[in-house]
Amino acid sequence: MDTMAPRQTDSDRRAAELLAHTQHTCDPVLREAVGWLPEPLHAMIGYHFGWWDRDGRPGAFRAGKSLRAALTLCSAQACGAKDAQAALPGAAAVELIHNFTLIHDDIMDGDDTRRGRTALWRIWGATDALLAGDALHALAVRLLAGAPSPDPTAMVAELSDTVIELCRGQQHDCAFEHRTDVTVGEYLGMVAGKTGALLGSACAIGAMSAGADERTVAGFHAFGRDLGVAFQLVDDVLGIWGDPEVTGKPAGNDLARRKRSLPVIAAIEAGGPDAAELTRCYDSDEPLDSGAVARLTTMVENGGGRSAAVAQAEHYLAQAINAIPAEQVSDDLRALAHVATHRDL
Numbered sequence: 001m002d003t004m005a006p007r008q009t010d011s012d013r014r015a016a017e018l019l020a021h022t023q024h025t026c027d028p029v030l031r032e033a034v035g036w037l038p039e040p041l042h043a044m045i046g047y048h049f050g051w052w053d054r055d056g057r058p059g060a061f062r063a064g065k066s067l068r069a070a071l072t073l074c075s076a077q078a079c080g081a082k083d084a085q086a087a088l089p090g091a092a093a094v095e096l097i098h099n100f101t102l103i104h105d106d107i108m109d110g111d112d113t114r115r116g117r118t119a120l121w122r123i124w125g126a127t128d129a130l131l132a133g134d135a136l137h138a139l140a141v142r143l144l145a146g147a148p149s150p151d152p153t154a155m156v157a158e159l160s161d162t163v164i165e166l167c168r169g170q171q172h173d174c175a176f177e178h179r180t181d182v183t184v185g186e187y188l189g190m191v192a193g194k195t196g197a198l199l200g201s202a203c204a205i206g207a208m209s210a211g212a213d214e215r216t217v218a219g220f221h222a223f224g225r226d227l228g229v230a231f232q233l234v235d236d237v238l239g240i241w242g243d244p245e246v247t248g249k250p251a252g253n254d255l256a257r258r259k260r261s262l263p264v265i266a267a268i269e270a271g272g273p274d275a276a277e278l279t280r281c282y283d284s285d286e287p288l289d290s291g292a293v294a295r296l297t298t299m300v301e302n303g304g305g306r307s308a309a310v311a312q313a314e315h316y317l318a319q320a321i322n323a324i325p326a327e328q329v330s331d332d333l334r335a336l337a338h339v340a341t342h343r344d345l
Contacts, residue, residue: 011334012339016339018070018335019067021070025088033142044124048102048114049063054123063115064095068095071202071206071336072087072203072206073206076090077210078329079328085148086147087205090208093144093159094198096139096140096143097136097159100136103129106129137163144159144205147209149211155205158201162198162200180283187260187261187265196224196228196229196232198228203224204220219323222320222323222324223320226323227317227320230313230314231341233262235343237310237313238343240261240263252294252296265305266303267299267300267302272303277299320337321337
């Protein structure tokens with residue numbers, strides 16, 4: 001997967017600079033927006049963002065990488081934005097929506113940790129965590145409505161449509177957990193809605209902030225959507241084979257939860273020697289200990305699940321690049337796309 005940059009080290013370095021710059025410029029906007037919230041929502045969200053501990057004591061805790069916000073800013077620049085400040089409300093709004101989905105996902109998935117720390121819902125309870133996520137959604141809309149862009153109303157509509165698509169994608173994802181006949185095609189369609197939609201919206205909002213025409217906005221939306229699918233497929237690989245120090249979750253976490261991610265679906269669909277055993281294990285309610293998870297990991301890899309996921313990620317990455325004219329695929333967008341799809345594969 002080296003189509004994005006001539007030298008990985010240069011791409012990694014540039015992406016790190018972009019992400020750090022995005023965090024630096026977006027952080028004040030996010031803190032001001034979160035400051036509008038009453039307690040205890042304010043304390044809960046600050047904890048989730050890594051600004052302080054559960055008791056409100058400031059500290060340097062692990063935070064998100066701000067990839068989506070960076071894509072918004074870089075898309076605006078690629079579309080000729082003269083002032084990057086115009087895209088900041090959109091970038092911050094996208095980050096708020098992303099974190100709204102993370103909080104809700106942790107509750108629905110029963111995940112106890114997020115970014116190496118106890119998940120929000122495990123401290124304040126599911127009810128309060130749901131309300132905190134809903135508050136982030138409202139803050140995102142408020143930010144966009146007041147954005148100094150050519151058409152804030154259009155950006156609010158874009159983000160609202162995206163949230164609806166995210167909800168549909170999440171509903172499909174949850175439904176897949178109870179089905180034994182999910183196909184690779186169905187799964188890819190779900191990912192396009194659940195993960196691709198927000199990255200597509202991030203890029204589209206960046207283009208809209210720069211006053212781009214509808215055709216250009218659509219191209220950037222397609223770029224982000226396909227990049228989002230590639231991103232999720234890499235996440236699927238990391239969910240089974242990722243380093244816990246990188247992912248913040250135990251090795252084989254997706255298998256232990258019997259999550260039907262693409263590597264598992266592809267291995268079963270391929271019908272190899274272990275396909276029937278994989279299906280039996282996924283249909284069973286028997287607890288999976290570390291030994292069972294290790295055996296499942298081997299079966300999925302031997303069944304071609306890992307290689308299938310990587311190949312699909314490569315396909316969607318190339319498709320993303322072809323969605324916009326070559327002159328608009330800036331070095332910064334290339335660097336971000338590279339880092340999104342080269343996370344310790």
